[in-house]
Amino acid sequence: MNRHHRHRDSQDLLSPPVRIVATIILAVIVLVPLAYTLLLSVTPDAEVGGDNLIPSRWAFDNYIQMWSTVSLAGGLLNSLLISGIASVIAVILAVGAGYIITRFRFRGRLPYLYSLIGLQTVPGVMLLLPLFVLYASIQAVLHIQLVGSYQAVILTYLTFALPFATWLMVSYLGSIPLDLEEAALVDGATRLQALWRVIVPLALPGIVVGLVFSFLTGWNDVLFASVLTSPETRTVAVQLQAFGASQEGGVLPLYGQLMGAAAVSALPVIVLYIIFQRYLIGGLTAGSVKG
């Protein structure tokens, strides 16, 4: 700590004035669109296209009306349900796979890890139609409804979250020494007990990162949800996209409400990040700095 303190100056490449100016400019660039969003969200819809930037009155009722203009609550609930279930399952599966990959040597271990990276480069739009076709075919054979159901979207998101979550768990579980679980095994624990009682608590920061990122895979997706959901299962991302698109060329675009809805649907994500900020940055960069 002391050492760090002493050499602080030599690592500082920006002189204080430069740093302050740069920080302020960056902060302004970040904040202006956010502030504008909030400003528009309390501007009466009729005044958004007007000459004055500052509205004649604060239309806080935008935040009340928007819930009935677009079924925002349903969308948020669907997003929460779909992304929540998908992320929990994805992380459980990733912990299982990560455990096997880091604890056992078997044929196909490295090819599996490589192919996870390969999957990362597959354009999502390439899989959309085939996935739709696949679900439709399964539907026809098994006589169940898949397209438009919660199950299909959850299944899709959870699989898309798997490559990243697995990598994350491999790098976390790989850094947990074998001795700890060996001790548990010697004491008579089964493998599953050792995994649950020893490994999982130690890997908790990684699990949190995995959960958050898997959750966001679902929350942020528009592409797959636009085709795989029905009006009942529609996520907030698709609802907002449709809401935005329908304002184009309308008599009175409901831009105020649109921005209110946008702010509300971004909020959970931003809160999630701020709460887990420390974990997230650490988790993301843990592997990179060791290299």
Place this chain on the structure above:
Amino acid sequence: MSMQPVSEIVPEAPVLLQPERGKRLSAGRRPFWLMWPSVVLLVVIIGIPFLIAFYISFLELDQYTLRSWIHAPWVGLSNYVTALTTGNVVGASTLASLGVSVAFSLLTTLFITPIGILAALTVNTRFRGRALVRALYLVPYVMPTFVTALVWRMMFLNRTGLVDRFLAVTHLGDINTYWLLGPNSFWAMVITDVWASWAFIYIMVLAGLQSIPSELYEAADMDGANSWQKLTRIVLPQLRHILGLALLLSTLNHFNNFTLPFVMFGTPPPVQADVLPLNIYVSSFQLFNFGAGGAMSVITLVLMLIPGLLYIRALRLGEAAAS
């Protein structure tokens, strides 16, 4: 799956333990069943559709033949020829879209790199309020892309958007700049994505900065180096690998960004902003020319393989595992 910026970050080559060293661990049955669910899911939900995508690209498939797609007429390479020569009726041709996508992903990456490095340098040393600044820097990056796109669509609204108002007040440009149609739409898209994604470079650089030993800075001090020399002779060379990885991933993900132009411009988008993923979407789901969409997907995939392979090489997984 690169569906959105979230998956941009992939941990680098993990520390692979030497499994099965001790006899004690190998005792008992190996619980391989823990891995099967993920293997099955990846094969069924990504692997099989991936193969179907290839197959479809050789078919004449539209909304009428989709129901019995297996029996759709096989047309060989004609979808590829059509995709490359004529393109779809409402948007840009595949080649034009390809140009837009390449320019978009390279330019965005080019612009966010200096911003990300500068931002990392501003918070690399302790000061009051640093935690707040760090949190603030991340906000554009963590905003869902569909929200970013909606917000910037409002920013770029002609006449009444903040950008045009600003341009008019400062006399830097016309109040009728029309950002959302015509040639400016490309720049609107670039500016928006720069705003949304610079923090990715920032995160990577910040992590890299922390791994530079302080002795290097001290040695530079003794040699009387100034800040610029420290940046160009110590920091950037030390960040070489992590920055290379960051640039590669960034290019890859900007290339695959569908949500931003889709939500920002709607469909059909302006030709100048008709990136490849969006073009594929329109060809497939609005013009119902599934075969052409499939062919364009395969072309995209082949192009993605170049940075993808570079990426795998950069990770040097094999070496890490062998050591």
